[in-house]
Amino acid sequence: MPVTHLDSLEKIVSLSKSRGFIFQSSEIYGGLAAVYDYGPLGVELKRNIQGEWWRAMTQAHDNIVGVDAAIFMHPKVWEASGHVEGFNDPMIDDKQSKKRYRADMLIEQHILKIREKGNTEKADELQHLLNTTGTRKGLCEDLYDIIITEEIKSPDSGAFDWTEVRQFNLMFKTHYGAISKDDDDVIYLRPETAQGIFVNYKNVLDTSRVQIPFGIAQIGKAFRNEVVARQFVFRMREFEQMEMQYFVEPGTDEAEYEKWLQIRIDWHKKLGIRADNLRVSPHPEDKLAHYARAAADIQYKYPIGWQEVEGIHNRTDFDLTRHTEYSGKKMEYFDQKEQKRYTPYVIETSVGLDRTTLMVLCDAYREELVEGETRTMLKMHPKLAPTKVGIFPLIKKPDLQELAKKIELDLREDFTVLYDEAGSIGKRYRRQDEAGTPFCITIDF
Template identity: 45%
Template sequence: MTSPTSAEPAPDTDCEPAADSALFDKIVNLCKRRGIVFGSAEIYGGFRSAYDYGPIGAQLLRNVKDAWWRSMVQMRSDVVGLDASILGPPQVWEASGHLTNFSDPLVDCTSCKTRHREDQLDDPDQCPNCGERGTFTEARAFNLMFRTQAGPVEGAGAEVYLRPETAQGMFVNFKNILETSRKRPPFGIAQVGKSFRNEITPGNFVFRTREFEQMELEFFVPPAEAQQWYEFWLADRYQWYVDLGIPATHLRLRPHDADELSHYSSGTSDVEFLFPWGWGELEGVANRGDYDLRQHASHSGQKLEYFDQASGDRYVPHVIEPAAGATRALMAFLLAAYREETVNDDLRTVLGLHPRLAPYKVAVLPLSRKEPLGALAGEVLAMCQPHWMCDYDETQAIGRRYRRQDEIGTPLCVTVDFESIDDRCVTVRDRDTMAQDRVPIASLVDHLASRLDL
C-alpha cells in the first residue's frame, strides 16, 4: 500500500506564462485534419456540443484512460475497479442531493430570447448576444440532469436519469465491494465511464460538453486520516500530469473559496491547466467527508459503515475524491504537446506526446509497396503489432510520411528500404530528434522496447 506522503507540487509563481489564443484554432484544425475529433453527425449539419473521436482520437482517448487506470489501480494494492450502470433510479439522485442541488442559475434575455448562465456573465446587466442592458429575467434554477423513461409506459414510476457523475455508483456499491474484495480502509474504488450533464453553455471544443467521460476515484479512509490523504491525492494527481508531459508552468493547484465549496465538501482543490482561453479545471480533488455514505444509508435503510475487528471501532469512512475529465485531459495533453519547427525552410508540426499516450507507438514505412519490399515490411509490422499499436503507411514520399507521423505524435518510425532486402536491417527514426539508426530486424523489437520505455 502506498502511504499518504508525496512530493509537493511546484508553487505558483508571479511570472506565469500567457495563454496562447492562436493555439486553440491550430488544435481544432489538427483534430479534424488528422482524424482525432470530428463534430458529431456532420453530414446532417452537426449536433451542438457532441463530438466523435476518429481513428487517432479514439486510440488517444483510450491511452489517456489506460494511463489513469495504470496509475490508480494497476500500480496500487489498495484500489479496485468498478463499472457501474449509467442509468439510475430517482432514489439514488434524491439521496445524493442531485435532484435539489445540481442546477445552474439561468436568465433569459427578453430582447433576443437567448438564455445564459447568470454566474458566467461578464456584466450581469448586459446581454452578451445582443448588447442590450436591463433585459434579463429573474434567475431560475435549471437542473442539469438528463431524465428519461424506462419501460414501455410513461409516468413517474418509469422515470430514470442518466448519471451526471460516476461517483454515486461507487457509493451505492460500497457495501458490495467491502464484502467481496476483502479490502479495508484506507482503500479506493476507481471507475472510468460516461457521464451526462445538460449544460446550458457548452463550448471550447471538447472542454465542456453534455456527454463526456470521467475518471474518478472514491478513496475511503478512517475519519482521522482524511486530511492527510486529501493532501496526498492533491500532490499525486498533480504529478500525474507532469509525468505524462504537461509542463509544471502550465499547471496549478487552486483551492476553492468557501463560497465555491459543494454542500458535501470540507475542502476542494482543482488541478488547473493553462488553456488558450485561460486557466481551466482538469481535475477536482475533494474531501467529501462521510456525507455520501450517510445519505445513502439513510435513504436505503442499509448500514454503510466499517467495523474494525482489531480495534473494535465502528465508523462511517470519510471519502477523498479525485475526479478527472478524460476528454479534458486529452485536450490538455494535445495543447501541451503541440509545437511547430522550421526544418530546412519547411514547417514541421509535431505532437510531442509521451509514448504512453501516443496513439501509435511505431509506424512501419516501406519505400515501395512492390515485392519483395512489401512482403518484408509486412513481416516487420507483424513483429511489432503484438507489442504496440502500429501504423502502416506506404503512400507518398517518405518525407511526407514522416511529417504525417510527427503530426499525430508517433514516437518512432521504422523505414524498410531496398537495402533491407540484403542486409536485413531497417532505419529507426526518432520523432523528437529526427535522428536515424540502422537496426537489425532480428533485434528490432528489443531496440524499440528500450526506446519507448513504457
C-alpha cells in the first residue's frame, strides 16, 4: 500500500479541526486571527509533550529546578531586558489596502524573486544593503530607501504607495489597577518567559541549595503583538514556551553551549521525529541578538519550509548584569571552593510548545492508498499519543460490551483510553488511525 507524507499545511489544519486537535478561537463569532484553542485530542498531545520536556529537563538532572513566574511583572523588568526600547519590528503600510508589512521581509521576498530569476549579482548586492541597514541614515530610513529605489510593490494590492517605515513595539500594553489610566500604571503582558527566571535567580540560589552549574526551567504563556501572525499555530500572538536557563561559570560557557545543543537535538529525535526532518542552523556573527555570544536554531522541515522549533543561545552575563544595574541588587555567585565571586553566564534552551505540537502532527501525518481510497493516519510515538488505547466490542452484544467496559475501567487507571461501539469495526479503527492511537483492542466472540 503506497504511503505518502505531508505536503501541505492545509491538510493538518483540516485534520486538526475534524479530529478535535485544534480549533479556531471564538469560531462562532467568526474567529480571531492567529488565535487558536486546543481541543480534546490537542490538549492531551500538548500535555504529553510538556511532560516529556519537564522530565527530560528537571527529573533527569539533579541540578535543574523549576519555577512558575507570573505573566505580569514589574515594568522595570522589561526596561532592564531591553524590550521597552528595542523589542520592535520595522513596519510599513500600504496606503491603498491599509495592510501593514514588515519592511525587511518585503525586501527579503524581493531579493528571493531576483535570485530565482538568476540575477545572483543583483541579489547579493541588495542582500548586502539589507544586512547593513542602520549604518547609513538609520534603520527605518535605510529600509525605506531600498523599497523606494527598488520600486517594491504591495504583495496584496500591487500598489506602490507606501507610508514611511516606522518601528512597532511587539509588547501588549495594558494598565495595572482599576482606576488610573496614566503612564504610571502601564504594565505589559510578558513577551518571553526567560525574564521570570532571571529575576528569580537569587531566590532559587538562596533556597534550593544549588551550585553553579545549575538550571531553572519553566513552561508558560508569552504574548507578542505580531503584525504578521499566520501559518496556523506556528506563529501566534499568544503562545507557550518551554525554557531552561543554565547558569555557568564564565569560561565554561562555550563547552556548555555545545553540550546543550546536542542534548536538545537528541530530545527531538527521542520524540520520534525523523532525523532527516531536523537540522541545526547556527546564527552568523552579524545576525546574533544583542545579548548573544553564540546562537543556533533547531529547525524542522515543516510544509512551509525549514523553520525554527527551538533556539539555543549563549546569553553571556547580559541579563543578570542588566538586572543588577536596574534593580540595584547584586546577581553575583560566590564560589566557595575557589573563593571568588562572578556573575554567571547563561546558556538558554527555548522551545515553542505550539511549534513542537505542530511538528509532531506534521511528522506523524501519513496518507495511505487502499483500494483506490486515500486514508489518513497519524503515526506518532506512543508516549505522545493523546489516546493510548481504543477498546471496541465487535458488536453491540451485552456480554461483549460488559467485558469491554471492564477492560476500559482497568486500563483507565494508567492510560488514556477510548471506548467506541458505534459503526463498523473498520471505521472505528480508521477513526483511531486519524487520532494517532497506537493500540486498539477488539472484544470478539
